[in-house]
Amino acid sequence: MAVLAVLAVCGERGCSRERLLALLWPESDESHARHGLRDALHTLRHTLTPACIPSSASLLRLDPAVVASDVVEFTQAMASGRLADAARAYRGPLLDGFHLDGAPEFEHWLAGERTRLARECVEALEALATSAESTGTWVEAVGWWGRAVEHDPINSHFVLHQVRAMSVIGDRANAVQAGEQHVRHLREEFGLEPDPAVLAMIGRIRRGDLPVPHDGAARLLGMAGLAAVAVVVAGVRTSRGPRTGGADAGPPRTAIAVLPFRNLTTDTAQAWFAAGLHDELLSQLANVAELRVIGSASVSGYGQTDRPLDQIGQELAVGSIVRGSVQVAGGRLRVIVHLLDPATGADLWAETYDRPLNDAFTVQSDIAQRVVSAVGVALSRAEAGGLTEPPTANSDAYLLYLQGLEYAGRPGDQREDLAIAQRQYERAIRLDSSFALAHAALSTIHWRIFSRRLDTSPARAELQLREARAALRLAPDLPEAHVAMALTYCCGRYSDRQEAEALMAASRYAPNDASLWNAISVVQARLGNWDSVEAAFERARRLDPRNADLLQAQGNRLHCLGRYPEAIETYRRAMLLAPDYVQPHIALGWSYILWQGQTDTLRAALAAQPDIEPGGGAPRVGLEHAILMTLDRQPDSLLALLRSLEGETWTSGESFFSRQALAATAHLLRGDTVAARAANESVAVQIDSALRARPNDASLHMMRGGVMAELGRRAEALREVRWLEQSDGYRNNHNCPPEPEARALILAQLGERDSALAAIERLLAGPSRVTAHTIRLDPVWDPARRDPRIEALLLKYRNPGP
Structure with a gap:
């Protein structure tokens, strides 16, 4: 039976003896495996007829003139576009209930072929039903949608169309009954919620608001439906392919936004699944060269939005939008996906997946493949492999x-x-x-x-x-x-x-x-x-x-x-x-400081912001207030602010901040050198402790050099200058790293006037985030400005810019 099934599925292509040996006798040595195959072929030829499997040195195949097979009949009908014949030929899952001990490769192959044939049958039924709707033969459409529901009874998309078609022919009672039976089945058997569109359709029918199609629309759909039937065998619906045309055609279908999936899972322990599935789907589609897939940051704001679909399409400049919902319950996964035309809101493709949770990659992969197919993109071999080959054979590892x-x-x-x-x-x-x-x-x-x-x-x-x-x-x-x-x-x-x-x-x-x-x-x-x-x-x-x-x-x-x-x-x-x-907001304020020496914009921006750092971390707004108070030379206000901030040290981006270091600056502005020295001594202890754990942290070396210079520990300050000179940030000074600025400051504090002068001119000549305005405003540069040559530089570079 197993040999017969493999040969029937392979059809006219045939199957090599080596492939049969690997599928059916994977654990036998070659001699015993070939003996088993010879026995199986002999039994088949004896039971049926010697001509049923013609002899061949390389390939084995069934002779269709001798052996009739519903698999062969189905495959040939699909290949020739005879979808109705194919639907009639399909008589249920391939070898349903059949099991072969000791042949895991065969079991895997059989499961895959069983799934493929079932999917092709359902696609044929959907195409036939769509074609019947488009030509106005609604009774026929009811029949085809009914067959589709029989094959996939928990597919809300099919049920929605079945209920709609039944209401169009006036069979309201059975339409409502079919819809309610579907809802009840999902809730009672799987603990899942149906597609809201099914509930809405039931409500419309109960109110007498029957969905009767417009004649003109039916005629247009007729043309599209015939096209859909004609090409379903090729796996691409031409009516859903790339949008082309003149200037008003809009973005192409291949520009896609995958909106965050709605999470319908009530179990908080499984609530993570929707986001993880969405992330991986985005990653898979981003690997297809002919698509333009909108990034996660841009689509993240549309997860719970009620904005119209056409507005979303315009804002993201896309011709296709993927929307979906995810529900996990009782070890099962339910995903409802719609690929939509943002201009009309029409479905380009839709599917409902009700699978075991460990089929997550299969679902994700199928969504990606169907989306790519629906927008008319042909995959390269490498791209196809990326969409279909699971990254791990262990489903638990993937979850x-x-x-x-x-x-x-x-x-x-x-x-x-x-x-x-x-x-x-x-x-x-x-x-x-x-x-x-x-x-x-x-x-x-x-x-x-x-x-x-x-x-x-x-x-x-x-x-x-x-x-x-x-x-x-x-x-x-x-x-x-x-x-x-x-x-x-x-x-x-x-x-x-x-x-x-x-x-x-x-x-x-x-x-x-x-x-x-x-x-x-x-x-x-x-x-x-x-x-x-x-x-x-x-x-x-x-x-x-x-x-x-x-x-x-x-x-x-x-x-x-x-x-x-x-x-x-x-x-x-x-x-x-x-x-x-x-x-x-903060960067805008700093632009005006660097460009014009004007602090009002930053002051207004900070006044409008809450004193929080999004996601935690350093009190960014509070620290910016502290820096602004330093530029404004308001030491008392600065000390008062520091007392209100939590923590002793903070990191933000590439910068390291210390409460005591800022306090030392305030004390110096007040002329209290004793308090400033005490604060700097505390900072030195903090930094030396941090450097033991983070010896390559440039922000710590930059601060330590300045503190050592303030404390008069010249040798240690110069050691930090040399460390900075060997740092990656100093040697690759293209994108305004802070190391060159820190080095110039330390040299100025140490009274190394010539070296400081040269370093400051390089900063002013750019690229850097130091301008004549910041050197005049920031008191940390006061030691450098005691050199009259620095004042001449500030005059030379008084108009910062390219």
């Missing part, structure tokens, strides 16, 4: 990976969230050590922990490198593996050039990943390749048009180059996209 993704994606980089993500990735790898995607994700988590200064130990950097190498060894074509390797060059192995090369390698496999192109723009800025910066930024912005972080980063680069009017405009655009985002 742990998805859970890790959800925690990793939570805002603010909270220590606890990152720690949970790390644990889930590690558990996934323990289940499957060859899970390259989990290795890459774990490496990236180590980088985030390191870069946020939660743990900057060499051991953490080594863990990051180990996991990145494992990911790249296991999957050389995996874009996430190349990104993970690129990030290792940020933590203890600084190399902008190698980081850029690794990121570009990743972009070849994930050409539509907005975050990847943003990372490329950042590293190219550090290399000083400004043309490449602009190109990468524009590509990232096109893929993620509503991402305020992208605009913030671009504004910072323009800031660095002294292009202040452009920076101001960019920050304003970021503020329009995210009014509550603190950073662009």
Whole structure:
């Protein structure tokens, strides 16, 4: 029976003897396996007829003139476009209930073929029903939708169409009954909620608001329906392919926004699933070169929105929108997905998946494939493999990976969230050590922990490198593996050039990943390749048009180059996209300080902001108030503010702040050198303790050099100057790192006038975030300004800019 089934499915293509041996006798040696195959063939030929399987040296096949098979009949009808004949030929799951002991390969093959044939049958039924609707033969449509529901009784999309068709022919009672039976079945058997559209349709029918199609629409649908039937065998509905035409055609179908999936799961322990599935679907689609997939930052605000679909399409400049809901209950997964035309709201494709939870990748993969097919994109072999090949054979490992993704994606980089993500990735790898995607994700988590200064130990950097190498060894074509390797060059192995090369390698496999192109723009800025910066930024912005972080980063680069009017405009655009985002408001204020020496804009921005740092961390607004009070030379106000802030030290971005260091500045402004020295002594103890744990932290070395200079410990201050001169930030001074500024300050504090003069002129000539205005405003530069040559420099560079 097993040999007969394989040959029937293979049809006219036939099947090699080697393939049969591998499927049916995987645990036997070649001699015993070939003997088993000969016996099976002999039995079949004896039972049926010797001509049923013609002899061949390489391939075996059934003779269709001798052996009739419903599988062959179904396959031939589908291939020739005879969908009704195919639907009639399909008589249920392939070899339903059949089991073959000791042949796991056959069991796996049988499950796959069973699923494929069932899916093709359902697709044929859907195409027939759609065609019947479009030609106005609603009774026929009811029949075809009924068959589709029989095959997939928990598919709300099919039930919705069945109920609609029944109401159109006037069978209201049975329409309501069919809809309510579906709702009851989902709730009682699976604990799942139906598609809200089914409930709405039942309500409309009860009210007598029957969905009768317009004649004109029916005629138009008739043409589309015939086209759909004609091409369903090829797997692409031409009426759903790329949108082409004149200037009014709108964005192409291949420009896609995948909105966050609605989470309908009531069990909080499973609530993570919807976000993890959404993230992975975005990643898969971003690897398809012919698509333009909108980045997660831009779609994140549309999860619970009631904005009209056409408005969303216009705001994101897309021709297709994916919407869906996810519900997990009792070990089962229910995903309802719609691919929609944003201009009309019409379904381009829709599906309901009711599967065991461990089928998560299969569901995700099928969604990705069906979306790609529906928008008319042909996949390359590599792209097809990326969508269909599971990243792990262990379904539990994949669920742990998805859970890790959800925690990793939570805002603010909270220590606890990152720690949970790390644990889930590690558990996934323990289940499957060859899970390259989990290795890459774990490496990236180590980088985030390191870069946020939660743990900057060499051991953490080594863990990051180990996991990145494992990911790249296991999957050389995996874009996430190349990104993970690129990030290792940020933590203890600084190399902008190698980081850029690794990121570009990743972009070849994930050409539509907005975050990847943003990372490329950042590293190219550090290399000083400004043309490449602009190109990468524009590509990232096109893929993620509503991402305020992208605009913030671009504004910072323009800031660095002294292009202040452009920076101001960019920050304003970021503020329009995210009014509550603190950073662009602060950066806008600093633009006016650097450009014009005007502090009122920053003062007004701070007054309008709550004293919080989004996601926790340093009290950013409070610290900016402290810096502004320093520029305004208001020591008493500064000391009062410091007493209100929680904590003794803070890190924000690349900067390290100390309450005592700011207090020392205030005491100096008041002329209290004794109190200033005491505060600086406290800071020295803090920094030396921190450096034992983070010996390569540039922000600590910068502050220590200044404190040593203030305390008169000249040799130690000069040691920090030499450390800074060897640092990556000082040697690659393209994107305004803080190390050159810190070095110039220390030299000025030490009275190294000639060296300080040369260093300050380099800063003023740019690119840097130091201008004549900041040197005049900030009291830390007062020692430098005692040199009359510095005043001459400030006059020379009084109009900062490119």
